[in-house]
Amino acid sequence: MSYELPPRLLNRLAHAQRVTVLTGAGLAAECGVPNARGAQTGSWAEYDLIELATPQAFLRNPRLVWGWYAFRRGLAERATPSPAHYALVDLEQHFPAFSLITQTIDGLHWRAGSRDLLELNGSLNRVRCYECSTLCLSWDTESHEPLPCAHCGAWLRPDVVLYGEGVSSQLLRQAQLAAEHADVFLIIGASELAQPAATLPLIARRAGAYLVEVNRDETAMSVLVDERLADTATAVLPSVAEWLMGNGLSREGAV
Ligand SMILES: [Zn+2]
Numbered sequence: 001m002s003y004e005l006p007p008r009l010l011n012r013l014a015h016a017q018r019v020t021v022l023t024g025a026g027l028a029a030e031c032g033v034p035n036a037r038g039a040q041t042g043s044w045a046e047y048d049l050i051e052l053a054t055p056q057a058f059l060r061n062p063r064l065v066w067g068w069y070a071f072r073r074g075l076a077e078r079a080t081p082s083p084a085h086y087a088l089v090d091l092e093q094h095f096p097a098f099s100l101i102t103q104t105i106d107g108l109h110w111r112a113g114s115r116d117l118l119e120l121n122g123s124l125n126r127v128r129c130y131e132c133s134t135l136c137l138s139w140d141t142e143s144h145e146p147l148p149c150a151h152c153g154a155w156l157r158p159d160v161v162l163y164g165e166g167v168s169s170q171l172l173r174q175a176q177l178a179a180e181h182a183d184v185f186l187i188i189g190a191s192e193l194a195q196p197a198a199t200l201p202l203i204a205r206r207a208g209a210y211l212v213e214v215n216r217d218e219t220a221m222s223v224l225v226d227e228r229l230a231d232t233a234t235a236v237l238p239s240v241a242e243w244l245m246g247n248g249l250s251r252e253g254a255v
Pocket of ligand 1: 131151
């Protein structure tokens with residue numbers, strides 16, 4: 001069933017050249033992928049996140065942290081991208097400039113086909129060397145033990161931002177530029193915007209973007225946005241993509 005989109009939003013989208021999207025844990029949850037706290041089930045419930053998801057924890061007990069992220073990767077792999085993930089791929093193909101910034105680490109945007117993707121918090125689908133930072137995209141994911149870096153022999157660690165670590169400054173700069181240059185900025189399923197992601201909608205707004213929130217729940221951003229769609233991304237985004245594709249708004253086809 002089609003979601004009724006506000007005419008003001010449709011008008012903005014029809015004239016937008018640059019669209020930037022920020023997604024969060026709510027979108028992952030729609031696919032059944034829990035956030036860090038939600039993933040503390042079974043034997044993992046015995047641990048504090050400080051023991052599982054900090055650089056200090058990795059130094060102290062690399063096997064435990066490795067196992068925790070292997071468990072979370074398994075949860076993500078068993079999930080499938082939602083219709084909202086696929087709608088975002090359609091949006092990427094539609095707008096002349098499009099950036100997708102995500103706080104999620106589950107790799108579902110990539111699996112759906114999004115390529116203009118800034119994974120602020122990294123991805124469960126990569127590991128990197130703790131010492132020399134060499135990235136590794138293919139490794140024995142069944143291994144219960146952390147594996148050594150092929151270059152220097154130090155431990156490989158998850159390529160995610162652990163608690164207490166910062167987002168890569170280069171990635172953050174790219175995200176800030178995408179926010180600054182957006183005509184329309186969509187905040188999707190991001191109930192808890194952690195810093196520095198929380199500043200991105202503010203940057204976009206200051207630069208004149210039309211701010212849209214898609215979230216069933218009210219958030220700290222709700223009072224700041226120009227348009228709030230109080231529903232799931234899965235309910236809303238396919239209708240946005242369908243409308244863009246189906247209303248003679250194809251850039252090439254427009255007369
Ligand atoms: Zn190394």
